[in-house]
Amino acid sequence: MRMDPSMSTAPDTTTTTVELPRATTDGWSSAVTESMTRYALPGLGAAVAVRGDLVWSAGFGLADIGRALPVTGDTLFRLASVTKLVTATAVLALRDSGELSLEDPVSRWVPGFPPSAATIRHLLCHGSGMQRETPNDPGWRTGRFRSDEDFRAAIGESEFPFAPMERWKYSNLGYNTLGEVVEAASGQPYAEFVMEHVIEPLGMNGTGFYPGTGLRERLAKGYIRIPDQDAVVEDSKGWAALPAPAGQLFSTAESVVRLGSFLAGDLEKGPLSPGTLEEMRRPQIIADEGWSQGHGLGPMLVRDASSVLVGHAGGLFGYAAWLLASPKSHVAAVCLTNVGDGAPLLPLVQRFISEASEVVPAELPAPAMPPTAEAAELLGRYWGDGEVVSLVWKGGNLVGQWPLREGLTRGPDMTLEREDRDVYRFVDHGPYVGELLRVERDDYGRVRGFEVCTYGYRRL
Known part of the structure; x- marks a missing residue:
């Protein structure tokens, strides 16, 4: 039929x-x-x-x-x-x-x-x-x-x-x-x-x-x-x-x-x-x-x-x-x-x-939320591994921003979640997903930089 x-x-x-x-x-x-x-x-x-x-x-x-x-x-x-x-x-x-x-x-x-x-x-x-x-x-x-x-x-x-x-x-x-x-x-x-x-x-x-x-x-x-x-x-x-x-x-x-x-x-x-x-x-x-x-x-x-x-x-x-x-x-x-x-x-x-x-x-957009006290002292620009990176507060989260590199899957925004004092983990995507970011401080307790995958970054 x-x-x-x-x-x-x-x-x-x-x-x-x-x-x-x-x-x-x-x-x-x-x-x-x-x-x-x-x-x-x-x-x-x-x-x-x-x-x-x-x-x-x-x-x-x-x-x-x-x-x-x-x-x-x-x-x-x-x-x-x-x-x-x-x-x-x-x-x-x-x-x-x-x-x-x-x-x-x-x-x-x-x-x-x-x-x-x-x-x-x-x-x-x-x-x-x-x-x-x-x-x-x-x-x-x-x-x-x-x-x-x-x-x-x-x-x-x-x-x-x-x-x-x-x-x-x-x-x-x-x-x-x-x-x-x-x-x-x-x-x-x-x-x-x-x-x-x-x-x-x-x-x-x-x-x-x-x-x-x-x-x-x-x-x-x-x-x-x-x-x-x-x-x-x-x-x-x-x-x-x-x-x-x-x-x-x-x-x-x-x-x-x-x-x-x-x-x-x-x-x-x-x-x-x-x-x-x-x-x-x-x-x-x-x-x-x-x-x-x-x-x-x-x-x-x-x-x-x-x-x-x-x-x-x-x-x-x-x-x-x-x-x-x-x-x-x-x-x-x-x-x-x-x-x-x-x-x-x-x-x-x-x-x-x-x-x-x-x-x-x-x-x-989600309602703006101020950064937590722990995150606020980390915000800023850092230098290491031949590049300038930033830690910013975005959408209620601490976010790492790495520059794009040709041939590498580095996204501009990588979300970090706090696991302990001065210890954060990348949780969503990018080359560091699952890795830890460890904050480093000077003798006065001020943030001087951080380490990711043994790479060191210093605050600018």
Whole structure:
């Protein structure tokens, strides 16, 4: 049956702190319609959030061709591998609560795991070298995957074509193994723990693993493209139950974009601390020689000319998804569709983020706070290591300002936190992050300089 992507619901737009220009959202709608025509997509749901607030959402085309049901804000799609983001979040939450370490060997938590040096960290970033799918599982061909018991028995048959961190190798099997880790460390069934500790804290209403009969009425029917034709047919495996940790979630575009806002650091509350979230987004392994994509502790990292976007792609029987977020510009965007080919989704999501970023207002400056007494006596200019540096009070923090040097990643502002009298630590970025700054005083107790990494600086 041929597609008519011009059928769309009116954008269900919520305007909060940012109002997008009508020309921008009209352009997005036109781009979606053009992509749907080109790739024969039956239906598509999209949403954009800025600083954690939904600013635009829209449904296009049909959720069910046979019944002529349009995609709306309530339409559910399968998220496929976007599910891996919540699995990774669950693992990091367990690490933060002291239940496990990312450096734990997987074999500590998963009985029968084959001999390997692979750790939990390696599984999170697809650096374990583990094969992609469960050994001898017929699921991708038949839609009937191995039961939990059969899966656990099959783990021991897994192969590792590469040593840990030798190269990036995507592994659904690795993430399903992480589901076993979550159950062992938490003492709860995987889906129960994730719903309680990840989905609900994120406010992702309408998101779940196994929708009941009532929710099935809201699920977009999955389709597959007929080769060499501008037409699709229903995918008979659209309802197949996957092993949950790697790809079983269902959600709406408006709900899953909250997961993107979480990745951008824009939700007031969430399952992870800001420090752990930053760690989650940090590159662990590069996927290609050109460093266009890599992986953090769960998120895919998509690099463009000016920034790194974080999120995940997904694709399975009759469904595809792309979720991305920009921590730099505080924008998150998602596209979900009911055909199992996500070819047009990535450029659409990248466009949404790029154009929304252009209208994001600058953050209001924090109220001015005077420097603490300890910091006040350190402020000024210093000389050492062939350069003049400054300690200044900025945004309520003591900040070190080092000049830029060609070829070195020295940012102008490096935040310092006090650890003890006359002892401070660089905490955010730059070549000295994690290092100590030790204040030096003269015989009268006056600040005469400081030392960083054995380099000495004297007050000017």
